[in-house]
Amino acid sequence: MIVIRRSAERGHADRGWIDSYYTFSFAGYQDPAHMGFRALRVINDDRIAPGRGFGAHAHRDMEILTYVLDGGLTHRDSMGESHTFGADTIQAMSAGTGVIHSEFNASAQEAGHFLQIWIEPAIADAEPSYQQISFDPREKRGRFRLLAAPHGSNHGGAVTIHQDALVYAAVLGSGENLGQSLAPGRHAWVQVARGNVSMNGEALAEGDGAAVSGEQDLSFTGGPGGSEFLLFDLA
Amino acid sequence: MQDVNALITFSSRSGSTEKLALAAALGAVQARANIRLRWLRENVDDETVDRVPGWRENRERMTREYIAPREIDFLWADVLMLGMPARDGVSSPELKTYLDGLKVLQSAGRLSGKVGTAFTAPELASLCSVLAGLDLIVVPPGPTAAGNAIHSARLHGRRVTERARELQAGRTAESKSTR
Numbered sequence: 001m002i003v004i005r006r007s008a009e010r011g012h013a014d015r016g017w018i019d020s021y022y023t024f025s026f027a028g029y030q031d032p033a034h035m036g037f038r039a040l041r042v043i044n045d046d047r048i049a050p051g052r053g054f055g056a057h058a059h060r061d062m063e064i065l066t067y068v069l070d071g072g073l074t075h076r077d078s079m080g081e082s083h084t085f086g087a088d089t090i091q092a093m094s095a096g097t098g099v100i101h102s103e104f105n106a107s108a109q110e111a112g113h114f115l116q117i118w119i120e121p122a123i124a125d126a127e128p129s130y131q132q133i134s135f136d137p138r139e140k141r142g143r144f145r146l147l148a149a150p151h152g153s154n155h156g157g158a159v160t161i162h163q164d165a166l167v168y169a170a171v172l173g174s175g176e177n178l179g180q181s182l183a184p185g186r187h188a189w190v191q192v193a194r195g196n197v198s199m200n201g202e203a204l205a206e207g208d209g210a211a212v213s214g215e216q217d218l219s220f221t222g223g224p225g226g227s228e229f230l231l232f233d234l235a
Numbered sequence: 236m237q238d239v240n241a242l243i244t245f246s247s248r249s250g251s252t253e254k255l256a257l258a259a260a261l262g263a264v265q266a267r268a269n270i271r272l273r274w275l276r277e278n279v280d281d282e283t284v285d286r287v288p289g290w291r292e293n294r295e296r297m298t299r300e301y302i303a304p305r306e307i308d309f310l311w312a313d314v315l316m317l318g319m320p321a322r323d324g325v326s327s328p329e330l331k332t333y334l335d336g337l338k339v340l341q342s343a344g345r346l347s348g349k350v351g352t353a354f355t356a357p358e359l360a361s362l363c364s365v366l367a368g369l370d371l372i373v374v375p376p377g378p379t380a381a382g383n384a385i386h387s388a389r390l391h392g393r394r395v396t397e398r399a400r401e402l403q404a405g406r407t408a409e410s411k412s413t414r
Binding site: 051053055056060076078097098099102 | 261265
């Protein structure tokens with residue numbers, strides 16, 4: 001079964017310095033019908049004005065992934081990490097027993113476009129940690145580039161999270177095909193970061209998401225202008 | 236478990252009191268408090284700022300990252316934590332701004348039952364008595380672990396949050412038993 005979450009149906013808040021679309025309930029947008037999917041709790045599609053961002057705030061017991069689509073982000077946290085990163089990078093913060101951090105658009109001139117993803121951890125009170133991995137954009141071109149994998153799994157080049165979840169990014173040109181199999185009993189969430197893509201015949205546009213359950217073979221075809229999308233393989 | 240809201244307010248120029256504030260806030264988060272971090276704006280002219288290396292950069296960054304405490308922050312908080320650089324006297328304008336904000340609420344009876352503390356400050360004992368005079372339940376910091384102010388601030392943030400939760404639980408039990 002595939003259930004589509006259209007871009008325009010998402011929660012929306014434009015506070016001037018930040019324009020956000022919420023795939024699932026977040027902050028002032030609360031809808032009991034959209035509280036997440038499996039362990040996936042938040043996908044926020046944020047556009048942040050030049051030089052603006054989130055001041056110091058806390059997180060606890062959450063796996064937080066940040067994926068930059070355009071521009072750059074400057075991160076500082078209570079673990080002493082201070083980094084600026086851009087596209088083709090996956091950043092992961094395991095909040096565990098507690099982290100305080102700030103995030104700002106690194107550019108004083110250009111707006112930034114970021115995906116912020118929260119995955120519920122399988123364990124509480126994990127030791128807080130920070131990971132950041134950059135990759136060659138060719139690694140997601142026409143194939144799935146693994147961004148995040150469970151702790152203890154042996155995947156090089158991906159950040160690790162305290163949950164049985166795999167997160168991939170892929171870029172497809174128009175008419176280009178890509179398939180992925182899900183193990184029996186697994187679920188998937190597909191989130192279109194940009195452009196158009198079809199999945200098992202369903203047309204998905206930028207900002208659309210799709211919940212997949214009870215399907216084993218996923219077949220993607222790049223739509224007009226091509227696409228970049230994320231695939232979450234979830235328990 | 237009951238929610239504890241902790242407001243951590245600090246004054247900082249070089250960023251070292253900011254680090255202690257972050258540590259105190261982290262301790263509160265570890266004890267499952269909701270936190271807000273606020274920075275007391277300093278009223279210093281640019282010329283003075285530029286005489287100290289790094290001050291302007293820090294000021295610009297902190298201006299971006301923190302807002303000053305607002306009345307709604309004081310009202311929201313169950314716990315008020317304060318950090319002031321040791322070099323500043325108790326009569327520093329930043330501290331006066333903070334205490335003046337609290338005095339307004341105290342005279343309206345809005346601070347009663349809240350917990351107050353400082354994780355670093357000059358003349359700590361006299362500051363604690365000022366906080367007590369504002370109707371706050373004061374939890375003084377324990378002795379600083381030698382050479383590890385950051386660690387001590389974190390433990391203090393944690394301990395104060397736990398004390399506030401105990402006080403809340405006590406009040407709930409009391410109101411139930413008198414019902």
